[in-house]
Amino acid sequence: MVRFAHLADCHLGAFGRKPTLREYNIKAFEKALDICISRGVDFIIIAGDLFHNPLPDMDIVNRAVKLLMKVKNHGINIYSVYGSHDYNLASASLIDVLESAELFKNVVNYLESDNRLTTVQDPTGVSITGLSGRKNRLEKGYYDQLDIDVPEGKGIFVFHSPIAEMQPTDIPEKNLLPISFLPGGYDYYAGGHIHRPLTDKKDGSHVVYPGATFGSSYTDLERESKRGFYIVDDWKPEYVPLEVCEITRVKINAEGHTSSELEDILIEKGDNNQEGDIILLKVHGKLIEGSPEDIDFSRIIRLFERGDDATVFFNKNSLERVTNDKVKINEEREDEVEKQVIEEYGTPEGISNDFAADLLRVLKSDKKEGETTTDYENRIWAQSYALIEGLKEPQIQKTGEKKKDRKRQQQITLGDYAGDVN
Ligand SMILES: [Mn+2]
Structure with a gap:
C-alpha cells in the first residue's frame, strides 16, 4: 500500500517585505514536512511553486535546503515540477540547483523534438511524470500534442495549470485547460497553481489541488480559509490542514x-x-x-x-x-469633465489645476499590451515623479532622501496588493 504526500504552491520567500509573514510561510512548509515524516509517507510530490521567485533570497534557500535535507535523510524522495513562479527562461532556476544536489527530482522528462514525455520510477514501483506550469499558460501547447508512455503499473501525473472544470469563479484566471487535456490512464493527478484545496475525478481517478501551504499574497490570506496539503493513502486523498498562526x-x-x-x-x-x-x-x-x-x-x-x-x-x-453632488457637468469629453471637477473642488495650496489634471492623466493610464506589472509600475512612477519634480516646490525639491523614502513606502503598499497571481 503506497502512502504519499501531495503539496503545491509553497511560495517560499513570499511576503519579502513582511518578515513575520515570510516566517509563517516557511514555518507552514516545515510543519508539512514534519507531518510527512511522522506519518511515514513513501514519497512527497510538490506540484510547482515551491519558491516564490526563480532566484530567492539566500536566507530562504538555506532554510529550505536544511528542511529538504532532513526529509532526504529519512529516506523520503521528493518529486517536483516547475510552477509558473519558479520557472526561469533566461537561466537556471534554484530548482535546477537543488535537483543537481539531488535534494529532489524534477519529473518532467519532456523531449521537445518528438513531444515525448517519459516517466520516473519511485522505489515503491509508482511511476511519476508531469509537465511544468509556465507564465501565461505557455504549457498549453505541450498538452496539445503530447505523446506519453502511460505506465503499466500505478502512475501519477503532476501538473501546474488551472483546470477549467475546477477553477473557482471567485478566483480570476485566464487560459484555463479543459480536464480532457490531462493524459488518461493515471491513478492520481497531482495539481498545483490554484491556491485552494479542490478535488475532482477523471476516469475514476482523483484530480487534486492541495491549495497553498500558507499563501503568497494579501488576497490569499483574505480569500482563502484553508491552508494545507494532502496525504494520499492507498490512492485516497485526505486533507491535512496547516495552522501556524x-x-x-x-x-x-x-x-x-x-x-x-x-x-x-x-x-x-x-x-x-x-x-x-x-x-x-x-x-x-x-x-x-x-x-x-x-x-x-x-x-x-x-x-x-x-x-x-x-x-x-x-x-x-x-x-x-x-x-459633492452639486458639481454640475456640462461637458461630454472625459478630460473636460475632469477639468471641471478639479476646478469645482479646488486643489491644495501650491498645486495648480493643470498639475492635478496632468497627474490624474498619468495615474489612470492603463497597462499597455505586453507590458509587465513591474514595467507598468515603473512607468507610472517615472511619469509621476517627472511631474512632481516639475512643481519646483521647495519641500519636494530638496528631498532626494525623503523622496526615496516616500517611494519605498508607496511600493510597500503597492506590493501588498499587487502581484496577486497564483
Ligand atoms: Mn502558486
Whole structure:
C-alpha cells in the first residue's frame, strides 16, 4: 500500500517585505514536512511553486535546503515540477540547483523534438511524470500534442495549470485547460497553481489541488480559509490542514459616520483588540462628513499591531469620501469633465489645476499590451515623479532622501496588493 504526500504552491520567500509573514510561510512548509515524516509517507510530490521567485533570497534557500535535507535523510524522495513562479527562461532556476544536489527530482522528462514525455520510477514501483506550469499558460501547447508512455503499473501525473472544470469563479484566471487535456490512464493527478484545496475525478481517478501551504499574497490570506496539503493513502486523498498562526478579520463599516466618529471607532477597536497574529483590517462604506485623509490611520495600525505582536494588512480601498453632488457637468469629453471637477473642488495650496489634471492623466493610464506589472509600475512612477519634480516646490525639491523614502513606502503598499497571481 503506497502512502504519499501531495503539496503545491509553497511560495517560499513570499511576503519579502513582511518578515513575520515570510516566517509563517516557511514555518507552514516545515510543519508539512514534519507531518510527512511522522506519518511515514513513501514519497512527497510538490506540484510547482515551491519558491516564490526563480532566484530567492539566500536566507530562504538555506532554510529550505536544511528542511529538504532532513526529509532526504529519512529516506523520503521528493518529486517536483516547475510552477509558473519558479520557472526561469533566461537561466537556471534554484530548482535546477537543488535537483543537481539531488535534494529532489524534477519529473518532467519532456523531449521537445518528438513531444515525448517519459516517466520516473519511485522505489515503491509508482511511476511519476508531469509537465511544468509556465507564465501565461505557455504549457498549453505541450498538452496539445503530447505523446506519453502511460505506465503499466500505478502512475501519477503532476501538473501546474488551472483546470477549467475546477477553477473557482471567485478566483480570476485566464487560459484555463479543459480536464480532457490531462493524459488518461493515471491513478492520481497531482495539481498545483490554484491556491485552494479542490478535488475532482477523471476516469475514476482523483484530480487534486492541495491549495497553498500558507499563501503568497494579501488576497490569499483574505480569500482563502484553508491552508494545507494532502496525504494520499492507498490512492485516497485526505486533507491535512496547516495552522501556524491565527488570522483575524476586522471589518468596519463607515456608513453613516463622520470621519472623526470613524477614527474614534477604529481607535477603540484597536485599543481593545487582543486577537490575531495577522490582522486583516478592512474599512469600507461612505462617510457622511469629512474625508479619509482626516484620519490618522498609521496610529490605528500601530494600535492593532500591539507592539510587535501582530502584522496588520490595512485595506481602505472601499472607503468613500463625502461626494459633492452639486458639481454640475456640462461637458461630454472625459478630460473636460475632469477639468471641471478639479476646478469645482479646488486643489491644495501650491498645486495648480493643470498639475492635478496632468497627474490624474498619468495615474489612470492603463497597462499597455505586453507590458509587465513591474514595467507598468515603473512607468507610472517615472511619469509621476517627472511631474512632481516639475512643481519646483521647495519641500519636494530638496528631498532626494525623503523622496526615496516616500517611494519605498508607496511600493510597500503597492506590493501588498499587487502581484496577486497564483
Ligand atoms: Mn502558486
